[in-house]
Amino acid sequence: MFEKLFKIKAAGSSVHTEIMAGVTTFMTMGYIIFVNPNIMANAGMPFDAVMVATCLASAFATALMAFLANYPIGLSTGMGLNAFFAFSVVLSMKVSWQVALAAIFVEGVIFILLTLTKIREAVINSIPKTLKVGIAAGIGFFIALIGLIGCGIVVDNPATLVSVGDLTSKPALVAIFGFLVIVCLECHRVRGAVLWGILASTLAAIPAGLTKVPASFVSMPPSIAPLFCKMDFSMIGTATFWGIVFTFFFVDFFDTVGTLVGVTTRAGMLDEKGNLPRASQALMADAIGTVAGSVLGVSTVTSFVESASGVEQGGRTGLTALTTAVLFLLAVFFSPLVAMVPSAATSPALVMVGIYMMMSLRDLDFSDFSNTIPAAVAIFTMPFTYSIGNGIEFSTLTFVVTKVLGGKVKEISPILWLLALLFLAKESSSWWLPAVAAMF
Structure with a gap:
C-alpha cells in the first residue's frame, strides 16, 4: 500500500527508512507543541487548547504534504510568526487574537488563490541555482545557531551580542554528549544517527535533572472549543x-519558499533544470494548512526547516511526512512522553542537521563573484537576522545588484526583477504604510 501511494522504491528508500526519518523529523519539531502555547498564551489564549490545536493543525497540514506532494516535509505553526502574532499584533497593536486569526485566515485564502494561479511555483522555479545553494547553506547555519542557543552553548552578550555560555552546565554537557553520539554513529554510517542521538541525550538528561520520567505517559486532551472558529x-x-495580512503573507511566503528550496535541494529532489517537481502541490498543502490552522485557533502554519533532519536520515517520500503527522496526532494523547524530550536533547540534532545542509556549498561556483556574493549574503543574513525570509530578501536584492554591476543583466529573470521591487517596497513600508493607514 505504501509503495503504491508514495513510490518509495523509485525514490531509493524503504518503508523502514521513511518511518525512522518521520520519527526523527517529529523529534526535532516536537518542541513546537509546547513552545507555541507558551508564546500564544501571551496573547491571552488558553495554553492547553493551543497545545491541542497545534498538534491537530500540524498533523493535518503535514498529512496534506504527504498525500498531495509526496514530500518528506513537516508543517506546523511557524516560529517568529507566532511571536509576531502575540507580541506585535495583539500586545503592541492592541488587536484581539480573534482579529489576528481572521487576518491569518485571509492570508491563507490569498495563498490558495496564488497557488492555483501557479504564481508561487513560478517564484520558486525562478530562483537561480546560486541562490538555492546559498539558501540551503544559510538555513544550515540558522539551524545550527538555534541548536547552540537551545542548549546554552551560545548566549546573548550586551557587549559582543553573542558569546560562549557555560560549557560545564548540564544542558551544554548533555548536548555535547548527544552530538558526540551522533558524530560517532555517522562516522560508522549508522542509519538514524540523529534519532539515536536524541534518545541518548534524553536518557542522559534524566540523571542530570533536565527531565524526568512522567508518572503517566497518556492523558486525555483538553477541548479546543475556546479557539475553534473564533475568527x-x-x-x-x-x-x-490589511497591514497585518501583508506582514503575515510576506514572511510566510518566503519562509516557505526558503524551506522547500533548502530541504529539497539537500535531498537531491530538484529536476535536471534545478526546478522543484510538484511545487504547486507542496505550496497548496502549506496554504490549506494555514487556513485550517486559523480555524483551529493557531497562528500561520508553514513548512518546517527541521524537516531536514528527517531528510538526512534518508526520508525521501510522503511516508516520512505521514509518519510525522501520525505522531503529532498521538502527541495529543501522549503529551507527557513528548514533554520528556528536553531542548538539550534536540539541540545536537539541529547542529548536525545544520552541518549537513552546509555541505550544499560544494555546488557553488566560486569562480564567479556575481554568483558567490549573493549566496554568501544568504548565508550571513539568515542566522544573524534570525530569519529565513530576510536571507532570501537580501540575497535576491544582492543578486540583482551584482548582476547589473557585472554586466550580466540577461541572467536576471522578470520574476526576480519583480521580487526585488517588492522587497524594496517592503523595506520602505515604514514610511508609506502609516501614510496609507492615516487616509482611512
Missing part, C-alpha cells in the same frame, strides 16, 4: 487589518 472579521475594512 473576528470586524476589522477587515481597515488599513490596519
Whole structure:
C-alpha cells in the first residue's frame, strides 16, 4: 500500500527508512507543541487548547504534504510568526487574537488563490541555482545557531551580542554528549544517527535533572472549543487589518519558499533544470494548512526547516511526512512522553542537521563573484537576522545588484526583477504604510 501511494522504491528508500526519518523529523519539531502555547498564551489564549490545536493543525497540514506532494516535509505553526502574532499584533497593536486569526485566515485564502494561479511555483522555479545553494547553506547555519542557543552553548552578550555560555552546565554537557553520539554513529554510517542521538541525550538528561520520567505517559486532551472558529472579521475594512495580512503573507511566503528550496535541494529532489517537481502541490498543502490552522485557533502554519533532519536520515517520500503527522496526532494523547524530550536533547540534532545542509556549498561556483556574493549574503543574513525570509530578501536584492554591476543583466529573470521591487517596497513600508493607514 505504501509503495503504491508514495513510490518509495523509485525514490531509493524503504518503508523502514521513511518511518525512522518521520520519527526523527517529529523529534526535532516536537518542541513546537509546547513552545507555541507558551508564546500564544501571551496573547491571552488558553495554553492547553493551543497545545491541542497545534498538534491537530500540524498533523493535518503535514498529512496534506504527504498525500498531495509526496514530500518528506513537516508543517506546523511557524516560529517568529507566532511571536509576531502575540507580541506585535495583539500586545503592541492592541488587536484581539480573534482579529489576528481572521487576518491569518485571509492570508491563507490569498495563498490558495496564488497557488492555483501557479504564481508561487513560478517564484520558486525562478530562483537561480546560486541562490538555492546559498539558501540551503544559510538555513544550515540558522539551524545550527538555534541548536547552540537551545542548549546554552551560545548566549546573548550586551557587549559582543553573542558569546560562549557555560560549557560545564548540564544542558551544554548533555548536548555535547548527544552530538558526540551522533558524530560517532555517522562516522560508522549508522542509519538514524540523529534519532539515536536524541534518545541518548534524553536518557542522559534524566540523571542530570533536565527531565524526568512522567508518572503517566497518556492523558486525555483538553477541548479546543475556546479557539475553534473564533475568527473576528470586524476589522477587515481597515488599513490596519490589511497591514497585518501583508506582514503575515510576506514572511510566510518566503519562509516557505526558503524551506522547500533548502530541504529539497539537500535531498537531491530538484529536476535536471534545478526546478522543484510538484511545487504547486507542496505550496497548496502549506496554504490549506494555514487556513485550517486559523480555524483551529493557531497562528500561520508553514513548512518546517527541521524537516531536514528527517531528510538526512534518508526520508525521501510522503511516508516520512505521514509518519510525522501520525505522531503529532498521538502527541495529543501522549503529551507527557513528548514533554520528556528536553531542548538539550534536540539541540545536537539541529547542529548536525545544520552541518549537513552546509555541505550544499560544494555546488557553488566560486569562480564567479556575481554568483558567490549573493549566496554568501544568504548565508550571513539568515542566522544573524534570525530569519529565513530576510536571507532570501537580501540575497535576491544582492543578486540583482551584482548582476547589473557585472554586466550580466540577461541572467536576471522578470520574476526576480519583480521580487526585488517588492522587497524594496517592503523595506520602505515604514514610511508609506502609516501614510496609507492615516487616509482611512
